[in-house]
Amino acid sequence: MFQYKNNELYLEDVCINDIVKKYESPCYIYSKKMIEDNINKLKEVFEDINIVFAFAAKVEGNLSILKILSDNGFGCDIVSVGELKRYMKVGGDTSKVMFSGVSKSEYEIEFAINHNIHMFNIESIPEAKRINSIAKSLGKNVKCAIRVNPDVESSTIDKITTGKRGNKFGISVDAIKENIDLLKGLENIRIEALAMHIGSQILKAEPFYEAIKVMSELKEHLTNIGFNIDTIDLGGGIGIQYDKSKDAFDFDTYKQKVIPLLKSMDVKFILEPGRFITGNASALIMKIEYIKKEWDKTFLLTNAGMNDYIRVAMYDAYNDILPIIKHDGQMIVDIVGPICESSDYFAKDRMISTVTEGDFLVLLDAGGYGASMSSNYNTRELIEQILVDGDSHRLIRKKQSFDSIIENELSCL
Ligand SMILES: Cc1ncc(COP(=O)(O)O)c(C=O)c1O
Structure with missing residues (x-):
């Protein structure tokens, strides 16, 4: 452009x-046109998939940019109430908002519940307990995803890897299994989704494939023990071609490997692209x-x-x-x-x-x-x-x- x-x-x-x-x-x-071209590219890649796109507001929060995305049907991935307020200011649909982030405050949780966001992506067991107790005090029952740390190598810059053992994000599969009775007992939250976000500026499809396989197996396990997991949030991470002498994101392999895997899973999907859009x-x-x-x-x-x-x-x-x-x-x-x-x-x-x-x-x-x-x-x-x-x-x-x-x-x- x-x-x-x-x-x-x-x-x-x-x-x-x-x-x-x-x-x-x-x-x-x-460039408005480039943003729209990027939106259309994702729509084309996921055309056969039941998916909601939610722009990661942390990537670019300007109201006029958020408006372009909301006008194109995008929901929003937020990590603070400030981002939720920005999205609401442009008339964004809060029922398409996912709240990620490892350290949500009581105020933020209450605000988000009161504004009927779609779901919280829970990043720790104490957070699950906190959301449950705030929902209870408000007389609400809220949809939640467990953000899984699938422990995969995303081949990106260390500082922006988020889905590996030792990162602060998400809950490991082992910890989810160990705490499953506790999570089941939280009466004011409904664990109906799994979420992942394995890092940013990823240029290969394989890390997504590996992580989604982990999610798929965990979903089966949870379904077998009585959970109704109807949504998988795939996070963001699709990279861009900063250096034109190097390869762009490998959409061909993504279409060959990842899309069929998604099709084989009986759930709705959410994608939280950020960098790829703007x-x-x-x-x-x-x-x-x-x-x-x-x-x-x-x-x-x-x-x-x-x-x-x-x-x-x-x-x-x-x-x-x-x-x-x-x-x-x-x-x-x-x-x-x-x-x-x-x-x-x-x-x-x-x-x-x-x-x-x-x-x-x-x-x-x-x-x-x-x-x-x-x-x-x-x-x-x-x-x-x-x-x-x-x-x-x-x-x-x-x-x-x-x-x-x-x-x-x-x-x-
Ligand atoms: C939970 C979550 N979703 C989506 C994104 C957007 O990632 P990207 O800009 O790589 O698409 C981020 C960014 O760190 C994130 O933390």
């Missing part, structure tokens, strides 16, 4: 050079403030920092970076931000086409855990977000003000 026309970078039919003249950089820019549909636009040459290095010092996009600093992630106007020639550079941390960089020893001070760069594939993980570190305001639709564009988040950063700090005068 990003492409050069006469050496100028476009998103859909909008020239990025026009964007930087109208809006303030750094800023995030999103990841490649957004980019971070930044300006080169200075070019500094030191030792054998050329540093492009940009106005975006790790507080705006933290994935490179946090996970050593890779993102393609393009100039918005392509000039002749190439240079090898480190692209770094203004934050006072050596980990504040976006690329090291990267070959890009020649740029000069004042030029703009676009960091691609920034729409997954990009704006949503940004912070005020170094007292920097959260930046603008812009949505492109065909040849039009509009602001979907204003730049935060300094006053709003400090508004909750009490007077020291």
Whole structure:
């Protein structure tokens, strides 16, 4: 969707050079068409499956983006009441909300029950007891899934693996079996589902296949001892092609192996995609403030920092970076931000086409855990977000003000 026309970078039919003249950089820019294309891709892969898609709001929580998803029939996977409130603000259907997360507070559980979410994905036995007792005090009976930790290798970055022994997420099959009488005895929760989420940015189908086999066997076991498991929540995890020289997600194997396995199971499914929906549909636009040459290095010092996009600093992630106007020639550079941390960089020893001070760069594939993980570190305001639709564009988040950063700090005068 990003492409050069006469050496100028476009998103859909909008020239990025026009964007930087109208809006303030750094800023995030999103393509409505790419989000919709990604939605349609998933709909095509799962066309024969009884499935509800629930967008993982942690990945990108902007109201205008959530609205696009809710308009396309998506429910929502939440990990906080804040995310539930966002989804409700855009008129999202709470009966399609799944509440995951390992440390849900009493307030959050009560709020979610009172707003009739579809189910809680229970991540520990104490949490099951807490949800049961809050449901009891409210005179309610609530649907729950046990989030299973299937102990599979998901071949992704260690920090985003969530379905392996030793991770804090989910309950092991052994612990579920050991605690089954206790779970059965909780009268105000109905265990009618199993959930998994084995990690993020997974590019192979096999880890999903292995994990779903574990879920299938556990479902049989629970059915045999009297549970009525009618739903399996497959979580998220489908990865995107950050590095275009490497393979994209292996949908062919997914269709050959995983889809038939799903078809063989007599349940409804939920999928909680996040990164796959918005990841490649957004980019971070930044300006080169200075070019500094030191030792054998050329540093492009940009106005975006790790507080705006933290994935490179946090996970050593890779993102393609393009100039918005392509000039002749190439240079090898480190692209770094203004934050006072050596980990504040976006690329090291990267070959890009020649740029000069004042030029703009676009960091691609920034729409997954990009704006949503940004912070005020170094007292920097959260930046603008812009949505492109065909040849039009509009602001979907204003730049935060300094006053709003400090508004909750009490007077020291
Ligand atoms: C429970 C749950 N579901 C879905 C997701 C979305 O994952 P992804 O963005 O990899 O699709 C996450 C992300 O960590 C998650 O924790």
